Amino acid sequence: MPGFEARRLRGLVQSDIRRMSRESDRAGAINLGQGICDLPTPPAVAEAAKAAIDADRSVYSYPEGDLALREAIAAKLGRDNGIQARPDTEIVVTAGATGAYTTAVNALLDPGDGILLMEPYYGYHLNAAVVAGLEPHCLTLEPPGFAVTEDALRAALRPHTRAVVVCTPANPSGKMFGRAELEAVARVAHERDLLVITDEIYEYIRFDGRPHISPATVDGLWPRTVSIMGLSKTFSITGWRMGYAVAPAPLARAIALVNDLYYVCAPTPLQHGVTAGFGLPTTYFAGLATDYQRKRERLCEALAAAGTRPIVPQGAYYVLADVSDWGFPTAWEAAGVLVEHGKVASVPGSAFYQGPTGDQLLRFCFAKDDAVLDAACERIRRFQPSPALM
Known part of the structure; x- marks a missing residue:
């Protein structure tokens, strides 16, 4: 062969x-x-998707997603994350959080660029970066605390490092980044002009009263951050492949372009289903x-x-x-x-x-x-x- x-x-x-x-x-x-x-x-999510199928709401959406869904996401971001994002220009609905990550690294980084992962890492973050032609390198966080320090971050960077991935709450460790650690990430990102790519898909699954802090809200990180979130875990719909990326308009525009080229759009009837999910009472979350x-x-x-x-x-x-x-x-x-x-x-x-x-x-x-x-x-x-x- x-x-x-x-x-x-x-x-x-x-x-x-x-x-x-x-x-x-x-x-x-x-x-x-x-x-x-x-x-x-949740029945409301499943029934809304079924209703969309029965109503033949099955054609392509915009590459960035159905506007009603993006409006629901924007409201959720303001309420739960402290992120004020425009639904028309700063949110892109994707084929799962992995789709958001794949489109982001291909839209915003060039082959040969370095991307810093913190290990233990989620394997898809590593391998999708490799397929995009990037060079992953790792900062090892030691169990059981998996603490992140500013000195360790700086030492792990290489001259060609262009991005750092922050996964919180983290798969597989369950680590949640505290404010001091995110402030350290912010100082290093500003100093080295790094793109910050987050994975926050487990944002609602946190324990012992710990708050989830979206990195984009810390120390001026918003202009250089792609916040990746998803609905697979929140609504127990891992096979639906529904996620989204949130970023300043120029970054979101590039992500939407690649999303169109790779995926065209996320599954339209399922977009209508998860839109209903954002209307669930806060007690559900x-x-x-x-x-x-x-x-x-x-x-x-x-x-x-x-x-x-x-x-x-x-x-x-x-x-x-x-x-x-x-x-x-x-x-x-x-x-x-x-x-x-x-x-x-x-x-x-x-x-x-x-x-x-x-x-x-x-x-x-x-x-x-x-x-x-x-x-x-x-x-x-x-x-x-x-x-x-x-």
């Missing part, structure tokens, strides 16, 4: 998250690996944090009972657990034995690090129906880890 694969794809393989979902299906396990979020969609905190506590207790050291997340719906006491040489081997013999799927921590830090970590997702999560927790408690099972 002729070698037609692009050089920039060499070394890239499908996400370990997807691989573990396949392993889970093969082994008949409960999948706590991929963040599928198989919880019920507050309830997400309460419900997920209960799930977090159940999973962390089970992981501790199984001999791991869970790193209790501040937000998002994942737990990184240190499984070094299980005695496996690598995270992949630990995950493999757990899915095969414990019948619970996780994701090896090495999927989120370029270096060795993740090799004794596993990531577990708790965005599950209570009965399913309880069954998974019971399997984790009963699991008897042994390298002899490899």
Whole structure:
């Protein structure tokens, strides 16, 4: 066969998250690996999408999205994020938050530019940057606190670094950036003229009363920030692929151009569905944090009972657990034995690090129906880890 694969794809393989979902299906396990979020969609969201389909509201929207949806997003941004964005020029609806990230890095950065990620990172941030021709480099944040300092940020930059990614609440660590850390990011970004790309898709899933702070609102970062948010987690519609990017008009215009070229528009009937979701009472959004905190506590207790050291997340719906006491040489081997013999799927921590830090970590997702999560927790408690099972 002729070698037609692009050089920039060499070394890239499908996400370990997807691989573990396949392993889970093969082994008949409960999948706590991929963040599928198989919880019920709010009826108002589902019914509005069905009504749009029944009414044949199925043609293309504008590349930047249906105006009514952008107006609803603008109202939400002002209410919950402290961001005043114009719905006509500063919001772009995308095919998921990953679509927003992909269009942003292709619209605003050039091949060869450096982009700084903080590890543990979300693998799509790394690989989408590689496919765009960028050069990712990493600042390793040490567990369990994953603290960010100004000195460490400066030391991680390279002469050609043009952007930094801030994921808060973070996947996979659950870290939430505090104001002092974001002020440090702002000082470095202003000093080095960096673009700041955020991933805030888990903004409503936060624990112990912690506030979510959108980086664009800190120390004059708005003119150089693309805020990426999404609806997959908020409304339990991961398969709908609905997200959005918020940025000053010149940046948003470039993102909308690339969004048109790559995706044309986000699925139109589903845009009408999520528009209805923004009309849900504020108690719905507050309830997400309460419900997920209960799930977090159940999973962390089970992981501790199984001999791991869970790193209790501040937000998002994942737990990184240190499984070094299980005695496996690598995270992949630990995950493999757990899915095969414990019948619970996780994701090896090495999927989120370029270096060795993740090799004794596993990531577990708790965005599950209570009965399913309880069954998974019971399997984790009963699991008897042994390298002899490899």
